[in-house]
Amino acid sequence: MGVKLGILGLGTVGTGTVQLLQDTTDRNPLLQEVEIYRVGVRSLDKPREVQLPEGVVTTDLESIVNDPEVDIVVEVIGGLEPARSLILQALKNGKHVVTANKAAIARFGDEIFTTANEAGVYVLLEAAVGGGIPVIQPLKQSLSVNRIHAVTGIVNGTTNYILTRMQQEGSNFEDVLVDAQRLGYAEADPTADVDGLDAGDKIAILASLAFGGRIHLEDVYAEGIRQVSKTDIAYAEKLGFVIKLLAIAKLHASDRSKLSVRVHPTLVPKAHPLASINGVYNAILVEGEPIGQVMLFGPGAGAGATASAVTSDILHLVATLKTSTANPNPLLACRHQDYCEIAPISELVTRFYTRFLTRDQSGVIGKLGTCFGNYGVSLESVVQTGFQGELAEIVVVTHDVKEGDFRQALAEIRELSAIDSIPSLLRVL
Amino acid sequence: MGVKLGILGLGTVGTGTVQLLQDTTDRNPLLQEVEIYRVGVRSLDKPREVQLPEGVVTTDLESIVNDPEVDIVVEVIGGLEPARSLILQALKNGKHVVTANKAAIARFGDEIFTTANEAGVYVLLEAAVGGGIPVIQPLKQSLSVNRIHAVTGIVNGTTNYILTRMQQEGSNFEDVLVDAQRLGYAEADPTADVDGLDAGDKIAILASLAFGGRIHLEDVYAEGIRQVSKTDIAYAEKLGFVIKLLAIAKLHASDRSKLSVRVHPTLVPKAHPLASINGVYNAILVEGEPIGQVMLFGPGAGAGATASAVTSDILHLVATLKTSTANPNPLLACRHQDYCEIAPISELVTRFYTRFLTRDQSGVIGKLGTCFGNYGVSLESVVQTGFQGELAEIVVVTHDVKEGDFRQALAEIRELSAIDSIPSLLRVL
Ligand SMILES: NC(=O)c1ccc[n+]([C@@H]2O[C@H](COP(=O)([O-])OP(=O)(O)OC[C@H]3O[C@@H](n4cnc5c(N)ncnc54)[C@H](OP(=O)(O)O)[C@@H]3O)[C@@H](O)[C@H]2O)c1
Ligand SMILES: NC(=O)c1ccc[n+]([C@@H]2O[C@H](COP(=O)([O-])OP(=O)(O)OC[C@H]3O[C@@H](n4cnc5c(N)ncnc54)[C@H](OP(=O)(O)O)[C@@H]3O)[C@@H](O)[C@H]2O)c1
Numbered sequence: 059m060g061v062k063l064g065i066l067g068l069g070t071v072g073t074g075t076v077q078l079l080q081d082t083t084d085r086n087p088l089l090q091e092v093e094i095y096r097v098g099v100r101s102l103d104k105p106r107e108v109q110l111p112e113g114v115v116t117t118d119l120e121s122i123v124n125d126p127e128v129d130i131v132v133e134v135i136g137g138l139e140p141a142r143s144l145i146l147q148a149l150k151n152g153k154h155v156v157t158a159n160k161a162a163i164a165r166f167g168d169e170i171f172t173t174a175n176e177a178g179v180y181v182l183l184e185a186a187v188g189g190g191i192p193v194i195q196p197l198k199q200s201l202s203v204n205r206i207h208a209v210t211g212i213v214n215g216t217t218n219y220i221l222t223r224m225q226q227e228g229s230n231f232e233d234v235l236v237d238a239q240r241l242g243y244a245e246a247d248p249t250a251d252v253d254g255l256d257a258g259d260k261i262a263i264l265a266s267l268a269f270g271g272r273i274h275l276e277d278v279y280a281e282g283i284r285q286v287s288k289t290d291i292a293y294a295e296k297l298g299f300v301i302k303l304l305a306i307a308k309l310h311a312s313d314r315s316k317l318s319v320r321v322h323p324t325l326v327p328k329a330h331p332l333a334s335i336n337g338v339y340n341a342i343l344v345e346g347e348p349i350g351q352v353m354l355f356g357p358g359a360g361a362g363a364t365a366s367a368v369t370s371d372i373l374h375l376v377a378t379l380k381t382s383t384a385n386p387n388p389l390l391a392c393r394h395q396d397y398c399e400i401a402p403i404s405e406l407v408t409r410f411y412t413r414f415l416t417r418d419q420s421g422v423i424g425k426l427g428t429c430f431g432n433y434g435v436s437l438e439s440v441v442q443t444g445f446q447g448e449l450a451e452i453v454v455v456t457h458d459v460k461e462g463d464f465r466q467a468l469a470e471i472r473e474l475s476a477i478d479s480i481p482s483l484l485r486v487l
Numbered sequence: 488m489g490v491k492l493g494i495l496g497l498g499t500v501g502t503g504t505v506q507l508l509q510d511t512t513d514r515n516p517l518l519q520e521v522e523i524y525r526v527g528v529r530s531l532d533k534p535r536e537v538q539l540p541e542g543v544v545t546t547d548l549e550s551i552v553n554d555p556e557v558d559i560v561v562e563v564i565g566g567l568e569p570a571r572s573l574i575l576q577a578l579k580n581g582k583h584v585v586t587a588n589k590a591a592i593a594r595f596g597d598e599i600f601t602t603a604n605e606a607g608v609y610v611l612l613e614a615a616v617g618g619g620i621p622v623i624q625p626l627k628q629s630l631s632v633n634r635i636h637a638v639t640g641i642v643n644g645t646t647n648y649i650l651t652r653m654q655q656e657g658s659n660f661e662d663v664l665v666d667a668q669r670l671g672y673a674e675a676d677p678t679a680d681v682d683g684l685d686a687g688d689k690i691a692i693l694a695s696l697a698f699g700g701r702i703h704l705e706d707v708y709a710e711g712i713r714q715v716s717k718t719d720i721a722y723a724e725k726l727g728f729v730i731k732l733l734a735i736a737k738l739h740a741s742d743r744s745k746l747s748v749r750v751h752p753t754l755v756p757k758a759h760p761l762a763s764i765n766g767v768y769n770a771i772l773v774e775g776e777p778i779g780q781v782m783l784f785g786p787g788a789g790a791g792a793t794a795s796a797v798t799s800d801i802l803h804l805v806a807t808l809k810t811s812t813a814n815p816n817p818l819l820a821c822r823h824q825d826y827c828e829i830a831p832i833s834e835l836v837t838r839f840y841t842r843f844l845t846r847d848q849s850g851v852i853g854k855l856g857t858c859f860g861n862y863g864v865s866l867e868s869v870v871q872t873g874f875q876g877e878l879a880e881i882v883v884v885t886h887d888v889k890e891g892d893f894r895q896a897l898a899e900i901r902e903l904s905a906i907d908s909i910p911s912l913l914r915v916l
Contacts, residue, residue, distance in 0.1 A: 348791025
């Protein structure tokens with residue numbers, strides 16, 4: 059046997075990976091050279107879906123990352139600690155690392171990749187974004203000959219599942235969330251998914267690869283889907299859009315030395331390739347020069363898909379260990395140490411969809427127009443759409459506008475006596 | 488300067504590649520180590536869109552593949568000869584080869600890869616299928632940890648463009664073809680595209696990578712789109728389908744040691760991910776265990792997209808040259824010498840859509856049913872749809888049936904006096 063794995067974690071992803079590696083017929087024959095040498099877990103008593111030889115499973119994870127026999131450490135315990143410390147220790151011991159841990163990479167990527175580069179080993183993370191979809195490796199390798207302009211993704215399956223069901227059934231967010239939790243599509247504590255934080259971690263990672271610089275996670279603007287109402291989904295539909303939680307990293311419109319990196323619910327034109335990505339599927343659209351648009355689509359999570367991604371990283375490392383010289387492979391190593399400059403969300407230039415509830419005073423549309431005009435916001439469409447009790451509902455779609463200007467106009471509009479409330483504010487792709 | 492390229496051909500793809508390599512800012516920095524050392528063309532007098540230093544361009548292509556200074560030969564002249572001989576000569580001289588030539592690879596792959604393996608060099612061909620879409624490399628590498636069940640692609644932009652326009656405009660094949668030729672989307676001699684031969688070359692290449700065996704091109708069943716009528720597109724639409732020219736390679740239904748590899752117009756359910764791939768775009772859907780379904784989508788042709796793919800291969804070779812040892816990298820080398828066993832089309836099990844023109848005799852549906860029943864063909868739906876002059880039009884969709892049995896039933900049906908003709912016969916996905 060050639061290459062010895064130390065796998066940290068035997069939950070959903072760890073179990074899927076072990077199952078794949080225990081059954082290699084009709085897969086890439088290189089996998090036959092992989093030995094599952096140690097597996098670390100929290101509890102030895104838990105029933106497991108896979109059988110492993112006596113002595114392989116241990117609760118002493120430190121002993122795995124310190125074992126001189128281990129060539130590759132696969133970190134699939136998740137969470138920040140002890141994952142971070144174990145990864146760092148493995149790297150310092152000269153082991154390559156495969157991880158599915160977007161949270162740890164998005165927060166500690168700087169420290170982790172610096173340590174890896176110093177030790178001359180690789181950290182591969184195909185499973186951290188887009189589940190089984192090959193996206194990290196294409197971005198690092200094939201697509202990197204392009205000048206990337208934008209990466210736009212549906213990278214959180216839970217929120218896409220919820221939005222798809224709200225769309226298809228005309229249901230409320232809260233009702234679908236409860237049902238999604240019951241069915242296992244959303245976690246008991248849905249915060250990380252529903253508030254866009256998981257997607258924020260992922261777009262930070264994608265942005266870093268696409269634009270060749272590290273990203274401070276606190277520069278990433280993240281807004282979730284709690285505020286998306288079935289009313290907005292219905293209006294968006296009439297206007298020719300669907301609402302998706304998009305994670306976007308793109309060159310800043312006016313200053314191309316800066317990036318805009320953000321997560322927010324977005325109106326997507328129905329003919330756009332991302333508009334038809336439904337349910338728990340993920341998709342990542344990469345735009346660049348000279349390639350144009352390329353989209354990668356597939357299952358964003360699940361034991362099998364994620365195990366496929368983890369194992370593809372293992373495969374690359376096995377191939378590397380077979381051919382390795384002292385020179386690091388520049389397509390596998392992290393090739394940047396600098397941080398990207400990220401534009402604040404107020405500098406974003408985008409179109410907005412806004413829904414107002416107004417006291418049905420004559421001239422309210424005129425007043426809206428004046429306030430918007432004061433801040434250079436021009437309107438693409440204004441629809442008086444109906445009534446909610448005493449209040450008239452007005453939907454406005456703007457032309458491209460700087461978010462800061464738009465927010466100032468809104469602040470002024472909020473003060474108008476004719477305005478009851480502004481229940482929705484969404485960006486348009 | 489590190490790595491010296493000899494580029495054969497300076498047409499659409501060659502020019503796009505030179506443009507990309509002459510302007511490397513904000514691309515993968517490894518590209519800065521590439522030198523365009525020689526470029527071979529047919530005519531020195533042609534005006535060119537790119538400027539190259541004195542002495543780089545030559546009409547002596549042999550001198551390029553024999554030049555000891557050249558590290559990588561990029562073959563983008565197309566056609567079978569002299570492309571084949573030049574590739575073989577380059578390999579024998581120990582040079583890596585990048586090619587976009589699906590026709591040569593599909594026909595001479597055996598000879599070319601055997602020569603490459605003997606010489607210890609690589610032949611990379613990302614641009615040969617799916618233009619700029621990263622598909623060859625993911626199939627060879629990341630996705631190869633899966634047991635692949637099927638690869639299904641829209642891999643010919645010309646025919647997809649024609650079918651999309653027929654669908655959207657309700658136009659005839661001939662009219663759209665003429666217009667596509669005028670607009671440059673179809674060639675003056677459209678045979679290779681329209682008759683499914685180009686897609687046949689490409690699915691042979693994809694099948695070989697996905698299933699780990701070589702493919703005899705003559706085993707690939709190829710049927711084009713000339714027979715697809717606007718009438719069928721309209722009926723398909725009513726039944727919930729769009730018609731696409733699909734290239735399919737999958738494990739044979741009853742004997743999984745065999746493959747089914749084929750190109751034919753296919754009714755695709757509207758909700759299927761391939762149904763919404765329109766115009767000149769290509770998409771490749773890969774299905775396997777444990778990953779499930781992954782789809783890769785993007786521009787199938789064009790100077791920029793194809794140059795992106797060619798250059799991504801160059802990038803991989805540059806990385807390899809920097810780290811290379813005597814051991815070949817198993818993820819870049821061709822890893823199979825054996826041929827796949829391909830099932831004949833008569834063994835295909837599929838659903839069929841068939842349109843009959845019948846003399847309006849009472850009982851004709853009953854007679855159809857009897858003939859089909861004699862060969863075990865069961866019917867999913869039978870629609871009497873209207874009249875064409877004196878003749879009644881009947882559309883039948885079958886359940887899954889063996890193509891050979893279905894053909895026998897049809898032969899018997901053709902003899903019925905009630906049957907005028909069978910204008911359409913299409914497979915259903
Ligand atoms: N699940 C997915 O579909 C998916 C998709 C993409 C990425 N990921 C990422 O993959 C990683 C793993 O996710 P998962 O769903 O497989 O998690 P999981 O099912 O909760 O499994 C976690 C595993 O790690 C072990 N573990 C956790 N903390 C430990 C500790 N302090 N010491 C020792 N063992 C510990 C657990 O041991 P016990 O079994 O003994 O409790 C368990 O085996 C996460 O980073 C996640 O974000 C998951
Ligand atoms: N075009 C696309 O979008 C696309 C997409 C995917 C793959 N491909 C593949 O890429 C390859 C090249 O296609 P292309 O569209 O770039 O072709 P092209 O525009 O016709 O260019 C062919 C080039 O090769 C040169 N050439 C041809 N035969 C030659 C010979 N016998 N000796 C010397 N030079 C010769 C020509 O020289 P002159 O310039 O002097 O005539 C020309 O520069 C083909 O295999 C094609 O299938 C093309």
